[in-house]
Amino acid sequence: MPDTYNDTLIVLLPRDPQWIFAYWEISDKTREEVKNKYGANILQRSKPAIRVYDVTNVNFNGANANRSFDIFITPEAKNWYIYVGMPKRNYCADLGLLVDDGVFITLARSNVVATPAGGISDIYDEQWMLVKDDFEKLMKLSGIDKIGASSAEAMRMLTQRLESILAVSSKGGSGVGALKPGTKKGFWLIADAELIVYGATEADAMLTVQGKPVKLRPDGTFSLRFAFPDGELDIPIKAMSADQSDSRQITIKAKRHTK
Amino acid sequence: MQQGYLCLVLHAHLPFVRHPEHEDFLEEDWLYEAISETYIPLINMMDGLIEDKIDFRITMSLTPPLCAMLSDPLLQDRYLRHIWKLIDLAEKESTRLQFQPAFYPAAQMYENHFKMARYVFEEKYGRNLLNAFKKFQDMGKLEIITCGATHGYLPLMLNKSAKRAQIKVAVQDYTSKFGQPPRGIWLPECAYEPGDDQLLRDEKIRYFFMETHGLLFAEPRPKYGVYAPIFCPSGVAAFSRDIESSRQVWSAVEGYPGDYRYREFYRDIGYDLEYDYIRPFLHNDGVRRNIGVKYFKITGKVALGEKQPYNPQEAKNAAAEHAGNFLFNRQKQIEYLNGFLGKKPIVVAQYDAELFGHWWFEGPDFLNFLIRKIACDQDTVKMVTASEYLKENPKNQVAVPAASSWGDKGYHECWLQGTNDWIYRHLHKIQEWMNELARDNQNESNGLRIRALNQAARELLLAQSSDWAFIMAMGTMVAYAQKRTCDHINRFIKLYTDLKNNSIDENWLQEVEYRDNIFPSIDFKVYL
Numbered sequence: 001m002p003d004t005y006n007d008t009l010i011v012l013l014p015r016d017p018q019w020i021f022a023y024w025e026i027s028d029k030t031r032e033e034v035k036n037k038y039g040a041n042i043l044q045r046s047k048p049a050i051r052v053y054d055v056t057n058v059n060f061n062g063a064n065a066n067r068s069f070d071i072f073i074t075p076e077a078k079n080w081y082i083y084v085g086m087p088k089r090n091y092c093a094d095l096g097l098l099v100d101d102g103v104f105i106t107l108a109r110s111n112v113v114a115t116p117a118g119g120i121s122d123i124y125d126e127q128w129m130l131v132k133d134d135f136e137k138l139m140k141l142s143g144i145d146k147i148g149a150s151s152a153e154a155m156r157m158l159t160q161r162l163e164s165i166l167a168v169s170s171k172g173g174s175g176v177g178a179l180k181p182g183t184k185k186g187f188w189l190i191a192d193a194e195l196i197v198y199g200a201t202e203a204d205a206m207l208t209v210q211g212k213p214v215k216l217r218p219d220g221t222f223s224l225r226f227a228f229p230d231g232e233l234d235i236p237i238k239a240m241s242a243d244q245s246d247s248r249q250i251t252i253k254a255k256r257h258t259k
Numbered sequence: 260m261q262q263g264y265l266c267l268v269l270h271a272h273l274p275f276v277r278h279p280e281h282e283d284f285l286e287e288d289w290l291y292e293a294i295s296e297t298y299i300p301l302i303n304m305m306d307g308l309i310e311d312k313i314d315f316r317i318t319m320s321l322t323p324p325l326c327a328m329l330s331d332p333l334l335q336d337r338y339l340r341h342i343w344k345l346i347d348l349a350e351k352e353s354t355r356l357q358f359q360p361a362f363y364p365a366a367q368m369y370e371n372h373f374k375m376a377r378y379v380f381e382e383k384y385g386r387n388l389l390n391a392f393k394k395f396q397d398m399g400k401l402e403i404i405t406c407g408a409t410h411g412y413l414p415l416m417l418n419k420s421a422k423r424a425q426i427k428v429a430v431q432d433y434t435s436k437f438g439q440p441p442r443g444i445w446l447p448e449c450a451y452e453p454g455d456d457q458l459l460r461d462e463k464i465r466y467f468f469m470e471t472h473g474l475l476f477a478e479p480r481p482k483y484g485v486y487a488p489i490f491c492p493s494g495v496a497a498f499s500r501d502i503e504s505s506r507q508v509w510s511a512v513e514g515y516p517g518d519y520r521y522r523e524f525y526r527d528i529g530y531d532l533e534y535d536y537i538r539p540f541l542h543n544d545g546v547r548r549n550i551g552v553k554y555f556k557i558t559g560k561v562a563l564g565e566k567q568p569y570n571p572q573e574a575k576n577a578a579a580e581h582a583g584n585f586l587f588n589r590q591k592q593i594e595y596l597n598g599f600l601g602k603k604p605i606v607v608a609q610y611d612a613e614l615f616g617h618w619w620f621e622g623p624d625f626l627n628f629l630i631r632k633i634a635c636d637q638d639t640v641k642m643v644t645a646s647e648y649l650k651e652n653p654k655n656q657v658a659v660p661a662a663s664s665w666g667d668k669g670y671h672e673c674w675l676q677g678t679n680d681w682i683y684r685h686l687h688k689i690q691e692w693m694n695e696l697a698r699d700n701q702n703e704s705n706g707l708r709i710r711a712l713n714q715a716a717r718e719l720l721l722a723q724s725s726d727w728a729f730i731m732a733m734g735t736m737v738a739y740a741q742k743r744t745c746d747h748i749n750r751f752i753k754l755y756t757d758l759k760n761n762s763i764d765e766n767w768l769q770e771v772e773y774r775d776n777i778f779p780s781i782d783f784k785v786y787l
Contacts, residue, residue, distance in 0.1 A: 016670035116662035121478040128482035142484035143502030228358040
């Protein structure tokens with residue numbers, strides 16, 4: 001993506017009731033023009049700056065702002081978060097150079113942004129009014145002191161849960177199967193075993209294991225995997241031919257003992 | 260006697276993720292998981308309610324990118340491939356665990372779950388779940404609302420034309436998919452600034468949802484707090500979220516989903532099971548990731564290795580219990596507010612749809628129990644849609660809502676911070692160029708050029724998805740979000756340059772049209 005579009009501009013975006021964001025560019029052409037107009041050494045005689053104007057309820061003409069303040073930016077900077085401190089105000093900004101003799105050379109003027117209200121309005125509508133105490137109560141009921149819950153709440157819910165799990169675990173990893181890892185902290189071992197029973201028969205035969213039907217692969221082979229607890233397990237494997245005239249059975253007995 | 264209303268709003272959104280150029284693409288999983296875990300369970304819930312003749316009202320926003328993906332044949336095919344694999348796995352698991360009575364019920368549950376999902380997706384609704392949602396809307400039970408075309412973050416869009424296009428394209432897309440224009444909208448991220456409502460009015464949208472403080476900080480003060488909507492000066496109604504009903508469900512600390520009986524998210528077989536066995540069900544790179552099959556319950560504040568086996572019946576009972584508790588709280592809340600305000604309050608309970616099923620596995624059961632209890636066990640609370648509420652309550656206070664969003668801290672910081680603020684220079688520039696292209700080519704008749712102009716509009720819209728900035732801020736799949744932002748911006752710049760030089764690369768254009776195929780009938784003149 002382009003590093004620059006070689007425009008001269010400054011753009012403001014609102015961030016919250018007290019902060020706005022600015023980004024800007026100065027084109028090569030503008031730099032040349034400035035040097036031609038003010039002298040080649042203008043950049044040494046001046047500091048790059050952003051002049052922020054409060055233009056609330058004003059048709060801004062450059063000179064009629066309610067108030068203004070300057071921010072000095074570094075020459076390499078391309079954006080800045082600006083603390084304006086006031087909700088529900090309109091702001092505009094000039095990108096420019098503040099010369100050592102006090103003159104401000106404007107290079108570009110921004111759009112106007114409004115900071116969000118950030119709080120309960122001072123204005124009442126007579127037809128839609130509540131007594132002050134009732135209104136405060138209503139605000140509390142509406143959850144005014146719990147504002148700021150985010151659309152990332154579900155993720156945060158899970159992240160917090162994971163963190164609390166990890167805080168309790170002696171080792172951060174997940175367990176294997178249903179085994180409990182040892183409660184001792186430090187060196188540890190987890191081990192489990194599962195049984196694979198496999199074989200083959202005619203591709204069109206019917207196979208049952210422990211009485212339950214099992215699907216054969218197209219070539220007549222099968223494999224089954226079992227988890228089983230300590231103890232003995234009988235696994236009768238029975239195949240019946242497609243025309244039901246013939247059958248075979250193999251029983252595998254397995255014994256598991258964990259120490 | 261009815262004393263108030265409950266407006267349940269589910270926001271169903273996923274960013275447009277479709278990668279035909281890759282056989283197996285990780286981020287497409289977001290869609291498949293949402294389908295299996297959230298959308299199909301919700302659809303089954305609604306079908307069940309209708310079959311049992313239980314009346315209900317739900318509002319759902321189905322965003323245009325989500326609708327595009329649900330109707331896309333490539334993604335439909337891939338979903339089927341995905342669910343068949345899960346069915347295969349679930350059958351193997353049922354076999355594997357048949358001698359483990361502590362785990363066998365859960366294994367059977369998953370087998371039924373996936374087989375049911377496949378049936379509902381493929382046979383019942385012909386691979387397009389929008390058919391289900393449209394059916395419920397046509398029956399008057401579900402109100403589907405729209406959202407920004409690509410979930411673009413309006414307050415950071417700098418120019419009105421950009422905002423207007425997000426709304427207009429969304430409305431056109433909705434109308435073509437649901438056979439009627441949308442009555443309401445969920446603003447992306449509930450992000451609003453004064454004046455945005457006029458754009459909604461221009462598209463004949465009658466109401467929108469916003470975050471709590473947007474209404475509480477309105478000017479003048481809202482007489483009923485969040486318990487009644489206000490009319491913006493444009494005449495569009497603004498509804499806003501009741502925090503109490505959200506907290507009971509969302510809150511990491513107090514919310515229902517943390518109950519010890521519910522399924523534990525972090526014990527997934529993708530990590531737990533023996534590698535060679537599970538390998539065929541992982542992605543092609545063989546990395547262990549969540550598969551969506553989990554056998555343990557939360558159990559409490561215990562180490563992962565000490566979690567107890569998940570018991571589906573016990574979890575269902577917990578969901579019923581919580582539904583009863585939620586309803587009880589809403590009744591008390593509504594009774595109190597009714598007395599206090601002298602008016603039937605509307606409690607707007609808005610949630611990300613994904614909370615139900617994906618993040619909180621038992622969420623859809625909870626909703627099912629809740630809706631049935633509301634219908635059968637009481638009459639204090641009545642379920643309602645925003646449209647119905649406005650019909651019954653046509654007179655509302657006029658006020659200007661405050662700029663706000665439902666992002667962290669309540670404003671725009673989540674989408675405007677160190678990790679993502681660099682995107683706006685580019686987004687605003689290509690927006691400016693799109694306006695220029697629309698102006699200069701409004702009488703264009705050359706087919707190839709028109710295709711390029713329309714594709715430029717698509718690339719702009721896709722670049723504007725607020726999801727990319729959000730992901731960058733969350734730090735989860737940052738590289739992907741950065742790549743998407745850059746890809747769409749660069750594709751736009753190439754289209755712009757080619758159009759200005761009248762040297763359109765037709766093969767390249769065709770490839771890009773195939774990949775970024777959202778909004779097939781978009782008209783670039785929406786940017787005039």
